[in-house]
Amino acid sequence: MPLQRVSSAEQVRDHITTLILNGELKPGTALRETAIATSLGVSRNTVREAVLLLGHSRLIRHEMHRGAVIAEPTKDALVNLYDARRGLEVGAASVEASDDVVAGLKQALIDLEAAAESGNDRDIVAKDLAFHAATVRNLASTRIDNFYSGLAVELSFYLGSLAASRLDYAEDEFFLEEHRRIYLAIAARDTETAVRYVREHLDETIRRLQRRLES
Amino acid sequence: MPLQRVSSAEQVRDHITTLILNGELKPGTALRETAIATSLGVSRNTVREAVLLLGHSRLIRHEMHRGAVIAEPTKDALVNLYDARRGLEVGAASVEASDDVVAGLKQALIDLEAAAESGNDRDIVAKDLAFHAATVRNLASTRIDNFYSGLAVELSFYLGSLAASRLDYAEDEFFLEEHRRIYLAIAARDTETAVRYVREHLDETIRRLQRRLES
DNA sequence: TATTGTTGGATTGTAAGACAATCCTTCATC
DNA sequence: GATGAAGGATTGTCTTACAATCCAACAATA
Numbered sequence: 154m155p156l157q158r159v160s161s162a163e164q165v166r167d168h169i170t171t172l173i174l175n176g177e178l179k180p181g182t183a184l185r186e187t188a189i190a191t192s193l194g195v196s197r198n199t200v201r202e203a204v205l206l207l208g209h210s211r212l213i214r215h216e217m218h219r220g221a222v223i224a225e226p227t228k229d230a231l232v233n234l235y236d237a238r239r240g241l242e243v244g245a246a247s248v249e250a251s252d253d254v255v256a257g258l259k260q261a262l263i264d265l266e267a268a269a270e271s272g273n274d275r276d277i278v279a280k281d282l283a284f285h286a287a288t289v290r291n292l293a294s295t296r297i298d299n300f301y302s303g304l305a306v307e308l309s310f311y312l313g314s315l316a317a318s319r320l321d322y323a324e325d326e327f328f329l330e331e332h333r334r335i336y337l338a339i340a341a342r343d344t345e346t347a348v349r350y351v352r353e354h355l356d357e358t359i360r361r362l363q364r365r366l367e368s
Numbered sequence: 369m370p371l372q373r374v375s376s377a378e379q380v381r382d383h384i385t386t387l388i389l390n391g392e393l394k395p396g397t398a399l400r401e402t403a404i405a406t407s408l409g410v411s412r413n414t415v416r417e418a419v420l421l422l423g424h425s426r427l428i429r430h431e432m433h434r435g436a437v438i439a440e441p442t443k444d445a446l447v448n449l450y451d452a453r454r455g456l457e458v459g460a461a462s463v464e465a466s467d468d469v470v471a472g473l474k475q476a477l478i479d480l481e482a483a484a485e486s487g488n489d490r491d492i493v494a495k496d497l498a499f500h501a502a503t504v505r506n507l508a509s510t511r512i513d514n515f516y517s518g519l520a521v522e523l524s525f526y527l528g529s530l531a532a533s534r535l536d537y538a539e540d541e542f543f544l545e546e547h548r549r550i551y552l553a554i555a556a557r558d559t560e561t562a563v564r565y566v567r568e569h570l571d572e573t574i575r576r577l578q579r580r581l582e583s
Numbered sequence: 584t585a586t587t588g589t590t591g592g593a594t595t596g597t598a599a600g601a602c603a604a605t606c607c608t609t610c611a612t613c
Numbered sequence: 614g615a616t617g618a619a620g621g622a623t624t625g626t627c628t629t630a631c632a633a634t635c636c637a638a639c640a641a642t643a
Binding site (some may be wrong): 157158159160162165198201202205206208209217218233237239240241243244245247248255283293294295296297304328344348 | 372373374377413417420423424432433448449451452454455456458459460462463466484507509510511512513515519559563582
């Protein structure tokens with residue numbers, strides 16, 4: 154039995170994280186140490202430790218004597234994020250997939266289709282990212298998977314904060330088709346085609362996002 | 369002008385980091401908060417913050433009520449590290465390289481050859497890792513580059529701590545040749561061959577390391 | 584008016600001291 | 614030899630305090 158204890162600082166960090174991901178703390182908001190401390194009934198010290206722990210993710214920006222601020226979905230941040238996605242996903246697509254990966258991918262696609270059917274934006278985003286995470290798993294490294302999952306968290310936060318004006322994923326008739334053909338190419342071990350489809354999909358996706366950012 | 373201030377905690381973190389990388393703090397050593405605090409003339413508070421900051425890297429292991437301990441080069445840690453390397457480097461090798469990347473790679477190879485000539489183990493390790501980092505740059509993401517550089521730091525720490533019984537890189541006649549042919553394959557845009565050479569090189573390297581670990 | 588000091592409150596960075604919780608070793612007991 | 618109790622050592626957390634810095638509002642000046 155691993156028996157894992159959880160420090161107060163870690164709990165506060167998780168609390169703040171969920172607040173951010175739920176959109177209850179909007180981009181640009183400053184994290185006031187004393188406010189959080191009194192509201193949670195812990196010392197300022199503990200809050201500081203929590204914020205430092207949080208600093209590893211990119212959900213907040215930290216500046217000396219200025220405190221922590223919830224990250225904002227700037228164009229640069231998005232491009233940076235998608236460059237990393239492209240690197241990993243294209244790399245993953247250019248290696249012939251194992252049967253395990255294909256199986257996981259198939260399931261991820263099924264989940265995605267179900268989510269699209271339901272029309273729940275949040276769920277669609279989650280299943281979309283899960284599909285792409287399943288492609289990255291082809292690189293066969295849990296450590297890379299963790300790294301990618303960090304990217305996914307960050308991205309879903311950005312998407313959530315942009316979603317004041319709905320995402321309208323479901324409205325897009327190509328959305329599902331793009332994923333289907335990626336799956337088929339990977340399953341067929343046609344790496345060349347898979348790479349092309351992945352590239353096109355990511356390029357198209359970030360284009361849509363940037364358009365949405367401007368409005 | 370960016371004008372960056374540096375907090376005490378960050379300085380302490382950097383200090384501890386260099387101590388670790390220089391081998392002055394050996395794997396398994398416990399980081400005692402009060403000892404560090406008094407020795408550096410800062411408060412225990414600040415040391416705690418420094419250790420939390422350090423926690424983002426994997427140079428230390430942290431457990432509740434047990435404090436931080438310098439990471440140890442276990443077999444699992446090495447495998448985990450090399451899985452990540454393989455994922456990134458193979459992915460990078462399977463994409464046709466840009467001229468920029470090839471140029472950087474060529475320079476990295478020259479540096480590596482010079483280091484091998486000099487026979488300085490530390491320098492050889494650094495240039496070796498720099499060469500591989502240059503291949504990863506083909507993924508065209510600064511973020512992935514940062515991630516990889518974290519892997520490299522961790523690896524060079526492990527290598528350093530194993531190097532009580534010299535690395536004897538230079539003694540290995542294949543060492544340089546393996547890098548040369550990787551470069552040539554990448555420069556020729558022969559991705560299939562490049563991938564094979566990268567795979568072989570990494571597999572061979574970790575095999576050597578594991579052998580060294582057992583002794 | 585626009586620009587440049589100045590001032591004061593708010594917030595963070597750091598220190599210091601305290602104490603409970605937990606760990607770890609040693610020693611006593613069975 | 615296994616079990617368990619005792620005690621010191623260390624971490625986790627809180628509290629208080631104050632210096633450094635930021636920031637906004639206001640005052641002074643060209």
